[in-house]
Amino acid sequence: MSLSDYFADFIAADELTVWSDAGTLPGVSVIEHAPGVLALMPKAPDPAAGATIISAGIHGDETAPIELFGELLAALDAGQLRVGAPALLIMGNRRAIAAGKRYIDTNLNRRFQRDTLLRDDERLECLRARELMQAVDRFMTDISGPVLHMDMHTAIRDSRYPRFAVEPFSETPTPDDVWQLLAEAGIQAGLSQHQHSWTFSHYTRHYHGAMSFTLELGRVAPFGSNDLEPLSPMLDLLRARIAGTSLKTAGRASLVRFEVVDEVMRESDDFSLCLADDIANFTEFAPGACLARDGIQGDWIVREAPVHVVFPNANVERGARALLLARPVPQAPCDSR
Ligand SMILES: [Zn+2]
The missing domain is CATH 3.40.630.10 (Zn peptidases)
Structure with a gap:
């Protein structure tokens, strides 16, 4: 077979x-x-x-x-x-x-x-x-x-x-x-x-x-x-x-690093995201923006610095993650190869 x-x-x-x-x-x-x-x-x-x-x-x-x-x-x-x-x-x-x-x-x-x-x-x-x-x-x-x-x-x-x-x-x-x-x-x-x-x-x-x-x-x-x-x-x-071989490339590619700084959980049945349905992952939101409304937790507002939203999904089970919040990681100084 x-x-x-x-x-x-x-x-x-x-x-x-x-x-x-x-x-x-x-x-x-x-x-x-x-x-x-x-x-x-x-x-x-x-x-x-x-x-x-x-x-x-x-x-x-x-x-x-x-x-x-x-x-x-x-x-x-x-x-x-x-x-x-x-x-x-x-x-x-x-x-x-x-x-x-x-x-x-x-x-x-x-x-x-x-x-x-x-x-x-x-x-x-x-x-x-x-x-x-x-x-x-x-x-x-x-x-x-x-x-x-x-x-x-x-x-x-x-x-x-x-x-x-x-x-x-x-x-x-x-x-x-x-x-x-x-x-x-x-x-x-x-x-x-x-x-x-x-x-x-x-x-x-x-x-x-x-x-x-x-x-x-x-x-x-x-x-x-x-x-x-x-x-x-x-x-x-x-x-x-x-x-078991090495990847043959020019070796010049790079990627942008982010780290998760917080997450929004869905706690109640009365839960909605304040984001457009078709919003792209890594879209940035400024302080003051509303990200989610939850019947138990209340409104989730961006404080201090801007955040990038990843994996927004209001239709998760209760107690599950509805949204990740991320910020860019400062680039490492030595990235040369
Ligand atoms: Zn998947």
Whole structure:
């Protein structure tokens, strides 16, 4: 069975039964760590090449990453892409992908908390988060050296920076050369989180020390309607990571760094954002501007310095984040390469 067929069957199957054949590649051990999660372990890896975790479809309606993932599978199946370093390929939420929805029961990308392994929440996304956490744990036991995790998404709305990376909160800063790598792959901005949040990229960073990012790669669109051209540098990076080679670029790209300074939570049913529905991510608001109205918290007004709004969404569950507020990070003095 080809890798492409494996993942197509994984998404389309009514019920998952026993998977006897998880695909084969010459010179590579293909290990199924969970349904829809394949480790590609080269039998003769380049010791200098780092391992990579590549995930797509954590949100089911974010199709561009699933198409990029498909390009990788096709290149692997055709022998055009050689596996030179360990890679874990993860297709996230198959039920939501098949339904063309962000999620079925609850937002999968808030469920990656190890404590939930002990709870028996039977919602579909809670079950899947447990499977994915255990699959990553298994993969990591076979890996040494630094790991890069790219969890690929697309945003619900336009963005002043269409392609940006969200860095989960961590005590350990991301090295400059990793930011540079993302810039070379066409990422235009980096947004650093200010506190723990239970996303997939936070899981691999927090529990395994991986260099992990939630990558927002443009805007949500149906299958076949994505313009993959702006994502070709990202595809080059994914291919280089699997091949265990370095990305060949001019080395001149740069990205703008932001850090989250606050967040607006939805506390009541009587909640609205004061922003236009179609406002772009990273739009700036001056002091005095109203950002949200909540029946319990009252009005949320910008104080002191201007803020940039990211991920505004009034239609979140109560107690969930409706808006992130960010400010630019002063550029590092030494960014030359
Ligand atoms: Zn997403």
